Amino acid sequence: MTNNQQTILIVDDEPDMCWALENILNHMNFHVQKAFNGEQALQLASENRFPMAFLDAKLPDIEGLDLARGIRESNDGICIFIVSGYFYKNDKEVQQALTKGLISGCIAKPFDHEEIRTAIRNRFSE
Amino acid sequence: MGQTHTVQTDEEHMPRRYKKLYLMLLEVIPSSVLMINRNMSIIFANRNFLEKSRRSMDDTVGHQLEKIFPETILDHMNLTRQIRLVFEKNQPTEGRRLSYRAPGVPLSIYYYRLLPFAWEGAVESVMLLMNDVTEQTRLSEEVRRVERHLASVVDSASDIIVSTDIEGKILSWNLAAEKTFGFTFNEVRDHHFYNYFNPEARERICNVLQEMKTRKQSHMEEWTVITKSAEPVPVSWVYSLMKGGNAQATGMVAVGRDLTEQRKLEAQLVQSQKFNALGVMAGGIAHEIRNPLAICSSAAQFLMEKDIDPEFQQECAEKIHTNIKKASSIIENLLSYARPSVSPEVEQINLIDLTKDVVALIGNQARIQKIKVKTRLPSHPVILNGNTRLLEQVFINLCLNAIQAMPQGGLLVLEVKTAGHEVLVRVLDNGQGIARENQDKIFDPFYTTSPVGMGTGLGLSICYSIVQQHSGAIEVESTEGHGTCFIVRLPLKA
Incomplete structure (x- = not known):
């Protein structure tokens, strides 16, 4: 966790969910940008270069995996995690996205903070 | 008048014109008249008697009684003795029946009386007055036979058949009625029909009785019977007007069918279909609870x-x-929906609250399928009589169908509008629509276009039967490729 200038993108339509992720990341000295839907997320992605993003799988205007594809267009090399109450890690769609490299992982809700922390540590120790 | 000489009359006491009138009356009356003297000899016979007995005046008048009537009849009637008694007592006899077969004539049945003709205190002769009641007897026997037949038809019917007068007082009550209500006919005779129903039905029955007097159409409705052992029994009734000969309303006929068994089956069907709907909603609910x-x-x-x-x-x-409360309210909605509603109780419902509950239940599923749910509700409460759980099931089914019709997302609109005595609920989607050739079949049980294992084909047929139970109607308007609108009409609480 050397680079405290890094900003991570959080996308979830539930503000309390963003609140939880934001606090975990803040405690790890990361900056956070939040979006509550796909449109806001794509806007932020076009204005910034994020090293990492946590996306909800079901957003009011877009599927999490489609959003991942969109973000990846403007943020090459971004590490994307799907945080979902809908998907399981062994779901076919998730497996395909992992194989294609569209996402780096899938964390099921509810999660242990350690799962998020590990994901971040893995990304930034690369 | 060649017969005048046959009547023993006293010219001094009977002016000629009265005599003429008297004879004329005797000739025209549809009764047979015989006058008999103390010697049991016939002194007069009118034309009716002669025609009926196929006799002539000559072989009747002046002859003895036993020559006129066959012996068996005389013995059977004890006619000679009766005539003597009338001579003695100067008293007419009571009316009696007599079966008489004149030679070569079919059996006739007569009603007869013996009347004394007394002059100045002394009985001069006895009049035998006979009325042919053969046809009446035959008719009344026929009537009785038809009555017995009808009564056995009515009593053998498995449907309840009750007739009342125009005020609703019970006139007849068949065996099926005794079985369902638990009261015998003697217990309910002349009591008001509405006494045997629950309070809501009582009010409706009074209204229907009033309406029927003017509307004169048969009426179909479901009223809950209260049996002798105070059990409520759902019965579907067809109530029609009974008209007299002059087309005037004389009463009502109510034909009822016990719906208990049907209701049990329906409840099982509704419950199994409910679990089907719950399965569809499970994904959305899981997502929503995990947050x-x-x-x-x-x-x-x-x-x-x-x-x-x-x-x-x-x-x-x-x-x-906050979030525990959120999660528990999701569970609460779900549990209240999943709970079986075995006895379909009718209560007062605000359709606005019900619509909001439905939106809360299907909202999760809509959200994960990118479907926007919009409601258009009036600002005032919309009150009707019905069963909350059943009506909720109707709207949940319609919404889940709409959601299923929009796999790429879309807009689902629930609109509640009152119009006169009814409320119209529209469930509108902009999904794939229903092909014209399928629109007639969608309410049929087991009709489905879903792949095997995806839909039971029961959802809409259950909606149809529930709406019908609420005296409402359900219609569909759809354009393939543009969307579908289901319209549910329900009567408002009067």
């Missing part, structure tokens, strides 16, 4: 950390509290 769970879990994990800022600690506790 508050994840937030609670996160907040709890923050609280377990060391050196936590008291302000943040408070914030965490609040998040936990």
Whole structure:
């Protein structure tokens, strides 16, 4: 966790969910940008270069995996995690996205903070 | 008048014109008249008697009684003795019946009386007055036979058949009625029909009786019977007007069918279909419940950390509290929906609250399929009589169908509008629509276009039967490729 200038993108339509992720990341000295839907997320992605993003799988205007594809267009090399109450890690769609490299992982809700922390540590120790 | 000489009359006491009138009357009356003297000899016979007995005047008048009537009849009637008694007592006899077969003539049945003709205190002769009642007897026997037949038809019917007068007082009550109500006919005779129903039905029955007097159409409705053992029994009734000969309303006929068994089957069907709907909703519900769970879990994990800022600690506790409430309200909705409704109780419902509950239940499913749910509700409450659970099932089915018709997302609109005595609920989607050739079949049980295992084909047929139970109607308007609109019409509480 050397680079405290890094900003991570959080996308979830539930503000309390963003609140939880934001606090975990803040405690790890990361900056956070939040979006509550796909449109806001794509806007932020076009204005910034994020090293990492946590996306909800079901957003009011877009599927999490489609959003991942969109973000990846403007943020090459971004590490994307799907945080979902809908998907399981062994779901076919998730497996395909992992194989294609569209996402780096899938964390099921509810999660242990350690799962998020590990994901971040893995990304930034690369 | 060649017969005048046959009547023993006293010219001094009977002016000629009265005599003429008297003879004329005797000739024209549809009764047979015989006058008999103390010697049991016939002194007069009118034309009716002669025609009926196929006799002539000459072989009748002046002859003895036993020459006129066959012996068996005389013995059977004891006619000679009766005539003597009338001579003695100067008293007419009571009316009696007599079966008489004149030679070569079919059996005739007569009603006869013996009347004394007394002059100045002395009985001069006895009049035998006979009325042919053969046809009446035959008719009344026929009537009785038809009556017995009808009564056995009515009593053998498995449907309840009750007739009342125009005020609703019970006139007849068949065996099926005794069986369902538990009261015998003697117990209910002349009591008002509505006494044997629950309070809501009583009010309706009074109204229907009033309406029928003017409307004169048969009426179909479901009224809950209260049996002798105070059990409520759902019965479907067809009530029609009974008209007299002059087309005037004389009463009502109510034909009822016990719906208990049908209701049990329907309840089972509704329940199994409900679980089907729950299965469809499960994905949405899981997603929706995991969010508050994840937030609670996160907040709890923050609280377990060391050196936590008291302000943040408070914030965490609040998040936990709010999200537990959120999760439990999702579960609450679900449980109340899943609960079986075996006895379909009718209660007063505000359709606005019901619509909001439905939106809450299907909202999760809509959200994960990118479907926007819009409601257009009046600002005033919309009150009707019905069963909350059943009506909820109708709208949930319609909404889930709409959601299924929009796999790429879309807009689902629930609109509630009152119009006169009814409320119209529209469930509108902009999905794939229903092909014209399928629109007639969608309410048929087991009709489905879903792949095997995806739909039972029962959802809409259950909607149809529930709406019908609420005296409403359900219609569909759809354009393939543009969307579908289901319209449910329900009567408002009067």
